[in-house]
Amino acid sequence: MIFQLAVQGAQMLVVLLLAPLLIGFVRKVKARLLRRQGPPLIQPYRDLVRLMRKEVVLADNASWLFRVTPYLIFAATWVAAALVPTFATGLEFSWAADLIVIVALLGSARFFQALAGMDVGTSFGGIGASREVMIASLAEPAMLLIVFSLALVAGATQLSTVAAFMGSPQVGLRVSLGMSLIALVMVAIAENARIPVDNPATHLELTMVHEAMILEYSGRHLAMIELATFLKLLLYMSLISCVFLPWGLDDASAGPKALAIGAVAYLGKLTVLAILLAVFETAVAKMRVFRVPDFLGAALMLALLGTLLLFVSRSL
Amino acid sequence: MNSTVALLLCGPAALLATAVLAAAVSRHSFATRLVYGAAFVISAVLVVIVAGHLAGNSGEASATLPLGLPWTGARFRLDGLSAFFLLVVNLGGAIASLYGLGYGRHESAPHRVMPFYPAFLAGMNLVVLANDAFSFLLSWEFMSLASWALVMAHHRDEANRRAGYIYLVMASFGTMALLLAFGLLAGPAGTYAFDAMRTAHPGPLAAGAVLVLMLLGAGSKAGLVPLHAWLPLAHPAAPSHVSALMSGIMTKVAIYGFIRVVFDLLGEPAWWSGIAVLLIGGVTAVLGILHALMEKDLKRLLAYSTIENIGVIFTSLGLALAFKANAMPSAAALAFTAALFHVLNHSFFKSLLFFGAGAVLTSTGERDMEKLGSLIHRLPVTSFVFLVGCVSISALPPFNGFASEWLVFQAILRSPELPQWGLKVIVPAVGGMLALAAALAAACFVKAFGITFLGRARSAAVERAHEVDRWSLAAMAVLAAFCLLAGILPGFVIDALSPVTISLIGDRMPVQMAQPWLSIVPIAESRSSYNGLLVFAFIAVSASLAAFFIHRFASHALRRGIAWGCGFADAAPAAQYTAVSFAQPIRRVFGGFAFRARETVDMPAPGSLEPARLKVDMHDVAWEIFYQPITGAIDFATERLNHLQFLTIRRYLTLVFLYLVILLLVLALWP
DSSP, X not given: OHHHHHHHHHHHHHHHHHHHHHHHHHHHHHHHHTTOOOOOTTHHHHXXXXXXXXXXXXXXXXXHHHHHHHHHHHHHHHHHHHHSOSSEESOTTGGGOOHXXXXXXXXXXXXXXXXXXXXXXXXXXXXXXXXXXXHHHHHHHHHHHHHHHHHHHHSOSOHHHHHHHXXXXXXXXXXXXXXXXXXXXXXXHXXXXXXXXXXXXXXXXXXXXXXXXTTTOOHHHHHHHHHHHHHHHHHHHHHHHHHHOOTTOEEGGGOHXXXXXXXXXXXXXXXXXXXXXXXXXXXXOOOOGGGHHHHHHHHHHHHHHHHHHHHHOTTO | OOHHHHHHHHHHHHHHHHHHHHHHHTTSTTHHHHHHHHHHHHHHHHHHHHHHHHHHTOOOEEEEESOSSTTTOEEXXXXXXXXXXXXXXXXXXXXXXXXXXXXXXXOSOHHHHTTHHHHHHHHHHHHHHBOBHHHHHHHHHHHHHHHHHHHGGGTTSHHHHHHHHHHHHHHHHHHHHHHHHHHHHHTTTTOOBHHHHHHSOOOHHHHHHHHHHHHHHHHHHHTOTTSOTTHHHHHHHSOHHHHHIIIIIIHHHHHHHHHIIIIIISOSOOHHXXXXXXXXXXXXXXXXXXXXXXXXXXXXXXXXXXXXXXXXXXXXXXXXXXXXXXXOHHHHHHHHHHHHHHHHHHHHHHHHHHHHHHHHHHHHSOOBGGGOOOHHHHOHHHHHHHHHXXXXXXXXXXXXXXXXXXXXXXXXXXXXXXXXXXXXXXXXXXXXXXXXXXXXXXXXXXXXXXXHXXXXXXXXXXXXXXXXXXXXXXXXXXXXXXXXXXXXXXXXXXXXXXXXXXXXXXXXXXXXXTSXXXXXXXXXXXTOOBOHHHHHHHHHHHHHHHHHHHHHHSOOOEEEEOOOOTTOTTOOGGGSOOHHHHHHHHHHHHHHHHTOOEEEEEOOOTTOOSOOEEEEEOOOHHIIIIIHHHHHHHHHHHHHHGGGGXXXXXXXHHHHHHHHHHHHHHHHHOO
16 A cells, blocks of 8 residues: 555656656757757756746736636646556556546646636737637547547556556557557647647747747746646657557556566657657648648547447457 | 325425515515525425435325316326436525525516516426326426516517517427327327326337427427527526526426436337437537537527537437447446436536626626626636636536536447447447537637636726625535535435436446445446546645645745737737637637638728728528528418408308318218
């Protein structure tokens, strides 16, 4: 019991501490691909610390909701990220939430973020919020259909069970899982506001979606929101790696050695995924905002097709 | 005569007496307190009685009064299903009356509201208690007429008169469908008691016809697409506490009628009945919420969102039908429990949101979101409880809307075990539609809250607004607490629903209260589980931890400044995003096929000082395809029949004579 709780606590700390490093690594690889030196790996930590030390400049008419929202977004994202298996499955509290709940927790975070964007009453906040909910209205159903596919293959929506099943030899190669993987990657790109859906590094207000919503935030509030954004990227990468790359993943009760193997494997998977993300982002250009529905519509159709295949035959 | 039923029948009788009393005293200043106070007390007592019946698991009880049809009498019965719906009706009624204690004081025409309000509550109670077709239809019509009178309370407004007229036509249409359905169920022997209908199983053709008629009759009252067009006109036209009752409670009475006939009286369902209900439910959910997103009138937005939730409930009922037809009782119990849970949840958050809209209306005089904004500063308590309602209805954890939608999704995941191909193809598509509706609902309520309560004030009315009275706030706070409680302790609700599912489905969900840590486990823990309490606790603890850490170690400095406007600091409030512009991206994505939406931009010639204009052209397809031909036909027929009013006495005598001849001929030729 104590050991289990310790592992769960370790997981919460690991995701929190690892998330900025992951972002730093992605930025570094992107910079190297562009033949730039790039900021050091620990730059995101420094940014967070600096933001925390700075004063908050609050718009005159900002309400209490604007000040509470950063903590809510951070809490919802952190809880969601802590419930996805990273280096071990079957954590102490993993049964408190299945995959649908994790998706919905991210939905809660987005709900409050969009509201905060509209709180001050500038056009940028509104444009960001309205586009964000448009993207979410397509990404969320696609994500739920992916969840359906996984649940039909593994017979569960519980992530630990899904991961254990995917690690077992009875999975094999399936068309539906391939479709789900592609759809999941597309949804992950959209949800994390990465290129080609949104540009995390832009500084032109009219082209931003995610950044436009948080334009009014500064200081410690912005630090919370940035950390939540980092956590979300880590969450999606953990999700992809625990479902589609479940190697080295073992139950939390399997003992320290298995956990160590799991941790090393997890770091390896994150590295690979981060490099892939950086290469992909360097290779493609950002889309116009009204091309995004086509992109996500494709993800939705792929996910639906995968689910339909599984309804037709459990072995496809 | 059973004592519980007799006691429960005293409730509607007392409400009717209150209605008569209200008609007598409604012009006095103490009338508001008297009428709503009495309605509150009666509803609260009924809640206690019914809750006691449900908790004691006391089974069934019935009573017959020597009224109505002489050979049937007026029969009333209390079983698990009616007890649950009585609880929904009276809980909603009690809280709406509490709200009315404050809200009713602002009423401009109290004598047009107060007599009908208790009568409306009594009608809904009687529908749920009725145990024969005659009493059911009579109570149903009584409920419809009382609510129609409430819709017409502000009849000087042209739009309300039109809403009332359409509502009356649709209510009559619905009752006609119900009448035919009961006629088919009663069969040639004319057994109008429900007990007799339950034992007589109609043939497959008659059963199919009854299902279609129930979808038309109960569906039109509940707001199923394409019969929904009256609902967003009529529900918002009534005073806000009545809107809450109509949207939150009366639609549930319609669902009760559907369940009573289709699950109880009709016997074993055919598998294709599930397909029909599933498809209509899915389409209703998506179209309802898309309409809501396009709306800029706060109360109409809420009415459209009711349509979406009705779609969710019917989808879940369709799943339950499909599982029941295929002898999968545990899955059917899961889907049916999800539907009932959503019924309860929707009655909570929709009432809460309509109360909030009413509070906005009393404090600003506006329903149009384009003239609101910034109310979070003016109405702090109202805005907080309204936010709770928005989060709940958007199906976000840890509130109650999520718990019931999660159960619906779990039920969908049981459906690959269904044998029929039609269902195998339809169910995942409907699951996708529900997911789409849930995501759009979140978008819709970001808009509803963001435009109404956040941003900068869009009109002078907002600047003068101040918080509403304590009765209204208390009613809203109670509902907000229910939303949270049902969300973090869903196991209680699921277990309380088990007698209903046992009596109608023959199975129940596993006992939830026995689960460790109060989590809910629909099938098995390794398969899926959700613990709202823990998720809520985790979010609360980690948010507090983060806040503590920040306030301990980070900078405390805070400066107020003007918002960043790209260098143009002093933009007018009109330059903010509006309800219409917020919905524009979604209109571009979905509007083309859902509303045949078209945008045209009128660009002035170069050098002209005219403003450029964006014109949006949208159509309600259901209105054009179903309603306009019907109203056209009615207009045509009445126009022709109008001549009959101005005939001479000779012609009238001729007509009567001809009619007699035809009647005698028919009688003579009848085999």
